[in-house]
Amino acid sequence: MSDDIVNIEVDGEAVEARRGQMLIEVTDAVGAYVPRFCYHDKLSVAANCRMCLVEVEKVPKPMPACATPVGEGMKVFTKSPKAIAAQKATMEFLLINHPLDCPICDQGGECELQDLAIGYGRDVSRYNDGKRVVKDKDIGPLVSTDMTRCIHCTRCVRFGEEITGKPQLGTTDRGENMKIGTYVEQSVDHELSANIIDLCPVGALNNKPYRYSARAWEMAQHATVSPHDCVGSNLYAHVLRGTVKRIVPRANESINESWIADRDRYSYEAIYSGDRLMRPRVKENGAWRDVDWEGALAQAADVLKSADQDKVALIATPAVTVEEGHLLSQIADHLGTANIDHRVGRRDVSDQDNDPMYPSLGCSIAEIEQHDAILVAGSNVRAEAPIIAHRLRKAAVAGAAISFANSSVYEYLFDVANYLSGAGLVELLAGVAVAAADGNSLPDSVTELCDGVTASGAHKDVARSLAEADRAIVLLGNIAGRHASYTAVRALAAAIAELTGASFGGLSEGPNSAGACLAGVLPHRAQGGENRVTAGLDVASMLAQAMDAVVLVNVEPDADIHAATDAVARLAEQAFVVALTPFVSDALLEAADLLLPTGTFAETSGTYVNVEGTWQSFSGVASAVGEARPTWKVLRVLGNLVDAPGFDYVTSVDVRDEFVARLGEISTSNAYEASGRIAKVNGADAPANDIDIPLYSVDALVRRATALQLTDEAQRARAVSDG
C-alpha cells in the first residue's frame, strides 16, 4: 500500500483516499452529497459557511467536510442525526438574514440556498427580529446585485483573487456588518468577471441583462459552442419559446473548465438586435427593396452562373462552420474558381504554401498549464482568447516563466517573466532568435532577418528561459497573424522554437480557422490540404481586381476585413456583391447588391474545429429571427440553383458526414519550413501597423451585444478608436 493512500469509511462504506485530501472531495467522489455553500472545487478552501458539517467518529464536534483532511481509519457520517442536526442548525442561521424573496429572485429554481432550504430548513423561522438589509452595489452592466441575499460565502471574492488575479470584490467591515463590495465604487470588469454569477450560490449576483425576463424552470437548456474565439468554449443556451434568454457555461475540463468569457455569455443579445436583416433585400438603381427568398436566391444563382469563372470571389470569415465551408468550397469547385478565402484578417499571405494543414496551438489547451516556459508573441491574448489567457495565468501561478513579445504593453494579472516591447515584432523576435542561437548558426531562413541584430539582456533572458525549461512553447497570437510581415514573424518564432527546443504553435482567428482550412476555404489549397493546381486569389487580391460576382458569407467588410484597406469601397466598385448576413449595416448597404438574411450561431447547426483540433458540433438552439435561414441551407439551395452536383443534403449532419468521409488523414504538424532566405522587412514592422482588435469588437455579434458595449472596457476601446 502506498503511503499516500489512506483508508476511510464514508457512511459505512470503505473508501480509499489520498492522504491530505479534504473530506468533501472524497464524499463527492463516492456520491455522498454534503451540502455546501463556500466550497468550490476551483477555489481555495474558505470554510466559512459551516454548511458542510459531518460527523467524524471520535471527534466531539461536527467537522467541516471541506476543511478536514482525511486520515487513516477515519469514519465519516454524512447523514447521521448529528450531521443532519448540525447542517440544519447552520441553515437556520443563514435563513434568518436571508430575505426569502424567492418569488422575485432570478436565482429561484436554481438556487443552492433554496434547494438546501427545502432539505434542511424549517418552514417557520424561530427568529423573528428584523432582517439585515444591505444596499446594492452597481458593479457594471453585466452583473446585477441584490446584496441583502448574500450569504458571505466569498466565492466571488476568491474568484477575483485566485482565478482572474484581479481582486475587485472583497469584504469590508466585520461581524454582521461584513459585506461584499468593491471598496471604491467601480465596475467589476475582467473578461471572465461574470462567472461570479454562476459561482454565487444565491441570488446576490445575477445576470443583469437577463434580469426578470424568465424563470429558470420554464426554459429549455441546449448545448452549444462559443463562436468568438479559437477556444470554442462549451455553452448552454437557456431558451424560452425559441428565444435565447441567457448563456451559461457547460463544463468541459479540457477546454473551458467551468468558466466562460463574458462575451460568450452576453453576445446572445445581438441575436435580437435591431440590426437584424429580417428578409432578403436587393439594391436596384441605388435603392433597396425587400424581395422574397425564391427571387433573391434565383438572382444570386444567375449572377454566379453568368460570371466569368475567374471573376467569381467567395469570401467567408473564420466563423464559417465546417459544413458551410464544405458547401462553399464545392460551389467554388463547381463554378471553376479558386478565388475562395476565409483569411479576412491576414495581410501577408506570401508564405502561405508553408502554412501547416491547419493552424494549431501546438499542444492541447489544457497542456498549456504543463509548460515551464512560454513565449507569447504578437498577441493581446486576454482579448483574443480569454480562456487561453486564463490557462497562461494558471501556468504562471504554478511557476512557469511566461514572456511576451508585443509592440504594445498589455496588462497581465500575473508575474510576467519578461516583456519585450516598444519595437516592431520582427525586431523583437530577431533579438530573441540571435540570443537563442547564442553564437551558433541560425536557420538559413532568418539569417538575413537577423543580420546586424544584437541581443539585449532581455532577449537573452527570454531565450534562456525557453532553453532551460523542461517543456517550453512559443505561441504566436492574432496580432502576429495580422502582421504585415507575418512571414518574417513566423520564421523567426519558428527559429526561436527550434533553437531552444521549444514547441511551436499559436492562436488562430475566430472559432473555426482550422475547420475552414480543412474544408478548403482557401485559394491555394483544396479540401484536405491538397495544393490546388493553380492557386486562386486571396482576399486582398480579390478585392483589388474587378470581379463579376462576389459572395460574402457573414462578413462585415468594414470591421472584419483587415487583409485589405478600403474593403467597403472596393466591394462597392464590384459588379455584383451578394452578402449572406444576419445583420444590416451601412457598410453592407454600400458594398452589397443583394442581402440574404442568415441565422446567427444560435439559429444554425454546425461544427467548429478549435485551435487544439477538437471537433465540436452543435445544433441550432433558437428560432430564426425574421426570415433568416441557416447559412448552410442558403448555400445548399444556391448550390442546387447553380447545378452543383450532389447537393441533396437534408441536414447539416449529412454535410458534415460527407465531408468527414472525404477527408483523409489530418496532419497536426506545426513544423515550419521556409522557402529560402527571408528578406529584411524594411518598413513593414512599425508598431503602429499592428492590428489589435479590442475584446468587444471581435465579431458582428459581440459588436452588437448591448451589455458588453456598455462595459468600461468597450467604452475605453471606443474612446481610443474615436480619438
Add this chain to the structure above:
Amino acid sequence: MTATKVYVPRETSAVSVGADEVAVAIAREAKQSGTSIELIRNGSWGATWLEPLVEVEVDGARIAYGNVSEEDVPAMFAAGLLEGGEHKRRLGPIMEVGYLIRQDRWTCWRCGLIDPLSLQDFRLHQGFNALEKAFAEGPDAVLDSVTESGLRGRGGAGFPTGIKWRTVAETDADQKYIACNADEGDSGTFSDRMLMEGDPLGLIESMAIAGYAVGASKGYIYLRSEYPLTYAILTRALETARDSGWLGDNIQGSGFDFDIELHLGAGSYVCGEETAMLESLEGKKGIVRYKPPLPAHEGLFGKPTVVNNVITLASVPNIVNLGGERYAGMGVNRSKGTLAFQLAGNIKRGGLVEKSFGVTLRELIDDWGGGTASGRPVKAVQVGGPLGAYIPAAQLDTPLDYEAFVDIGAMIGHGGIVVFDDTADMAQQARFAMEFCAIESCGKCTPCRIGSTRGVEVIDRMIAGEKREENYDLLVELCDTMEDASLCAMGGMTPYPVRSVLKHFAEDFASSGGDR
C-alpha cells in the same frame, strides 16, 4: 556623594494615576533642595493598587512609598524621602511588601526591579544569559528544556509550547518566523503590557531564543494599538538591542541572525486569534484562517511560524537558565509552572500576581485582592477574558489548573480575573458577552456572524420577559450551534459565559419584567 536612586514607574497604569507628574515633582524638589538624584523610570512591580509606587534606594535597600501624588512630594522631601524617611505613604522596603513577596516570580521577576531601557541593568540581572547559554548548548537543548518544563501557551489555548516549537523546528523551509502575540485583547488582562513595559529586553531575548531554537531569523511583535507607551518603550528597547549587537546579523558572533519588527494592530479583538493576527501582519484584513494548515506548518507569508503569547515567551529564559525541571516542579497536575494572574474588576487590590498553578481563586481574590472594592460579597468572577465563563462564588475554591477549570466549564486563558459583587446583573453580563462577540466577530463564518447578533436579540427578549422559556430553549440551541460550528474560538466560546449565566444565575433573568 553619589546621586540617590529614585524609582518612579513609567508604566501605563502608574502613568494613568499620575506617575509622570510625580516624577517631575521629585526632580523639581531635588533640584530646589540642591540634592543630586538619579531618577529611574522602572516598570511596575504589578501592585497596581499602590501606584504610583515610588522607591528610594538607601544603603542598597529600596524603600517604597505607595499611592504617591504630585502634591505629596514636597512633604515627602521634607520628611526625608531621600533617606527613606517616615511618611504616611511609606510602605517600607519593597522586598517586604506582602503583595509581592508571596509571589512566585519566574517570568515577571525583572518587572519593577530594573531600568527597562538600560542594557547594563538588564545584563546585571542575568539579561541575555539564557541566550548565551542557548548558543552554547545548541537548539536541541533549548527545545528539550522547553518541552521538559511543561510550559503551555499563556495566550488562551494552553497548547504545549515545546510541541509547537519542535513542529516548527522540524518543518523544512527557507524562512521561518517568530510571531509574538501582544494583542492582549482579553478584558481584565494586562500582564503582557506590564512585562513589555517592565522588561522589554527580556521579551527580545525570549524571541531570539525561540528563533534560535526553531531556526527562524525574523520575529514580529503584534502589539495592540491601545498601548502607545508600550510601543514607545519597545521601540527604544529594539534599538538598544540592535545597537549593541543583540539583534541583527551574527548576534554576538554566534553566527545566528535574528531581528524583530514591531507591528501595531488596529483595535480588533479577533486579531488576537493567531491566524487573524497573521493575516493582519501580512497587511490584510484580520480574518480568521481555517486550520489546517497550522501556523507551525504554514503561518506568516505561508512559512512555518511560532505564534506565542508574550508571557509564554518570557517564561523561557529562566527555563533555559534554571532548567525545565525547575519550572515543571512548580504548579499542579498538567498545569506546570507559574502564571501571571491579573486581578481586576470590582477588587480592592488590583494588580499582577505571578503565582504557581494550584492557587485557588479565593486565595487570589482574598489574600491578594483583599476582596471587592465595594466591600460587598463576590457574586461572580470571570476568568480568561470575554469568552470565559462567569464562575459563581460557590466555586471560588477551584484551584487554578487548566483541567480543573475545564471541569467546571470555565477556562483560565490569559489569567485575567474580573470580579463582580452581588449587585451585578448577570443577565446583562450574558448579554454583554453576546454583544461583545457581535461587535468583535470577524464575520467570516455563519454561526458566529449571525448567531452573536441574533443571540443578543434573544437575550433581550428574555430580559424583557417575552416568552422566556421558549427563548431560553432557543438561546441554548443557538449556543450549541455557535459552539459546534464556529470556525474559531471567538464564536466557539462565546457561549461559555452565556451558558454560565443560564446555569448559575438564571434568576437574574427573572428579576426584570414578567412573562408576557
